[in-house]
Amino acid sequence: MAEVGVRGDERWLFVGSGGNPPHGNTIYYWWAKTIAAAGIQPFKLHDCRHFFASGLIAAGCDVVTVQRALGTTPPPSR
Structure with missing residues (x-):
């Protein structure tokens, strides 16, 4: 970038x-x-997203970090 x-x-x-x-x-x-x-072998572009998320989880990232890296927002705290 x-x-x-x-x-x-x-x-x-x-x-x-x-x-x-x-x-x-x-x-x-x-x-x-x-x-x-x-x-x-053909695969969906969305599969790259799952691969990236799985790699972050395997590296020990917490759920909120993974959500932010994927561009999603965690649900609001209650």
Whole structure:
């Protein structure tokens, strides 16, 4: 990110038309094309998210840290 930077008020790393994140269909298209070009067994992009979360848990990160790393917000405390 230090080399590429982020864009817009929301600080998106990947930007589609109108300065918003790319549409899901666009992401799927480029992901499928990349997988095919790499010549590897197809898998979902979302599987990378699970792999990342599992690695954080295996490294001893607590649930809140994992949630924040994934860009999700923990539920409010009661």
